[in-house]
Amino acid sequence: MATLTSWLDAGGDILDQGLSLYFPAPYSYTGEHTVELQGHGGPVILRALLDRLYQLGCKPAEPGEFTRRAVENGKMDLAQAEAVAACIDAATIRAGKQAQRQLQGAFGQHIELLMQQLTSLVAHVEASLDFPEEEIPALYFDQLAEKMQQQLIMPIRAMLDSAPLGERLFDGATVAIIGAPNVGKSSLLNALAGRERAIVSDIPGTTRDVLEVDFEIHGIPVRLADTAGLRISDDLIEQEGVRRAELTAAHADATLFIADASRPETWDCAIDADIFMMNKMDLAHSNIPERFIAASVADGVGVEEVKDALATTLGDIEIADESMMVTRERHRQNLLEALSCVEAGMHTLHSEEKLEITAMQWRHAWSALGGILGIGDVEHILDRVFSEFCIGK
Template identity: 80%
Template sequence: MIRISGIDALNVLQQLTNSKRDFPARVAILSSWLDAAGDVLDQGLSLYFPAPHSYTGEHTVELQGHGGPVLLRALLERLFELGCKPAEPGEFTRRAVENGKMDLAQAEAVASCIDAATIRAGKQAQRQLQGAFGRHIEHLMQQLTSLVAHVEASLDFPEEEIPELFFSRLDEDMQQQLIQPIRAMLDSAPLGERLFDGATVTIIGAPNVGKSSLLNALAGRDRAIVSDIPGTTRDVLEIDFEVHGIPVRLSDTAGIRESEDRIEQEGVRRAHQSAEQADATLFVADAMRPDTWHCKVNADIFLMNKCDVGQGAYPDHFISASATNGSGLNDLRDRLAASLGDIDIADESMLVTRERHCQSLSEALHCIETGMQTLHDEEKLEITAMQWRAAWAALGGILGIGDVEHILDQVFSEFCIGK
């Protein structure tokens, strides 16, 4: 599909079809698209969306052709001859923001919808695209506006008495209506980041404890070679899967032990390196071999494998499981998700998924708390008002309210061409 947006979009379509006909709004019309000599380049559906009822808020035309690269290239060259120009990354969505069709948080959600690697991430992106996250930010801004108005009034009209009860309750109101909700949103940021950026988990342990079998069980397919011969795995083997909707890259590593084999030594070195760089480390031990129970590296999760055949009491910090029959793997997935930041959120539409949003919320929180320090000092009340105005501006920057041209440049530089 080719999309054309701008004041001359309909005129371009009429020249492309060599027709002055009226194209009804939002109706697919079978058309022949012609080159400068009048020869047919391609045939397909033409749709016209008059402003402001389009994605960008401008007159928009969509051409749905056969999609072959040669025909598409020829059609694009003809459109350039008619005055069109290639879109910059994110230009269509940027125009939608500038024309009031969506706020900046919704625009970022467009990119998140494209990048989502799991259903959970996709649903979260859709919530943001529908404006749920933006409405939470707007609500915070409204609360802040209402509370700061009284402070501003006391400065602008000092002869008028503001009820003392208001100021005595202002601390509590700021805590409940602004500080606590913002902190809760910031607490969700690690999960929001992992939903879209993914996480890395490294499996470590002694040889033959079942690391490769565990990787295959979690992946749902035979990805790693399984053998009772020690040292089978010598390099880092990676698979992608998801846990509680979080994309995870799971790494199987060489068994950690002393060896004279230079290749195996390199495998052990890489195992340590992978564990150090991972977001979480999973230590695996063999229930039948107590000599494998001691972890020689820092680990986040401890799994006692082969519990279907092993016997005896295991240390309390181990999860009992079997990569062979699958027992205990659900507990392992729950523990993995928790270690990667998965928390119980009553309303996931408040989930913070962008570093830019996190920075703005942190700035707003800092300004609010700084302003509260001078709230009860009449001589410094202007500082309170100034800090809270800055907090409002920080929240507004999330939605693209105010002077945010530099923010727009940063956001849309990350978009793909044509979106």
């Protein structure tokens, strides 16, 4: 219900005029009775309105308080609440779409299905414990083991396989470009970034410090670092540049080594890198090692192949159902715990003396899955999750 209204200060004078929107429970974001004020904005008027509201007994919302109330009132599960923050923080369209899938509840529905299937399988085991006098054929437990493999273990492993890509969609990745001076590192950075970000020169040693630029590869946010050419130098500044280059490469998520096809002395194949690119192929005088991606950055040749190789190195895989993608470290740890408990229970499934252990392990697995959605005693999890939210939301 929208009402045009005036808001008054303590003396009765009008501070502002705007819309008061009333959302009766449970039809608000939090599931509670809510009033939203829409004024003209501007920091002075806004501050005066807030001060008046505080005088009347209101208090500022804590980080994530509205979303936390929505979880506590059953408007969304904890995975959806985390997706709210992910939508805000998404740096690429792909990440934003993935956050929206989770916000709509698709990921939570997959977890709920796993929990339902696990509940059914645990019930079969506990039924065996309740009727110990009944002789249960081995085939019965073989069928349980097969169902557990198909319905729990395989889906959980598939979700865990997606975690490297899912987490990097939101956390991003750092890629260091390394190689000898004047092999085309800065030219590649400019080509990948799509703009002239680094100075390109035929003079060796032009890049003295680490130069970083942000862009995306296949929807993955990437911070690309152009480093000083690796060589022995008497120049103290260049020496420091080489030291920083080596340090950047050591801490990067991936390293891209570039060599010059016309200068075999730059082909140091013993160097540790994830991707090898041979630049200036138009000037090649001899056969190049097979591990190199052939390129000529000046002509735009090989740049797309380098992008694809980087995406693969950073975990980009084809996922049949991206709504099952794991995007948070917390979810991955819970799934790992659930998988460990499920597999531990499988080891004792065929031993009648140890069936209680199987049931206990599988109940623990259920709790681990429930923790993803905020089911069970998860107050400490709520505190950690919502401490990462922006103020209010």
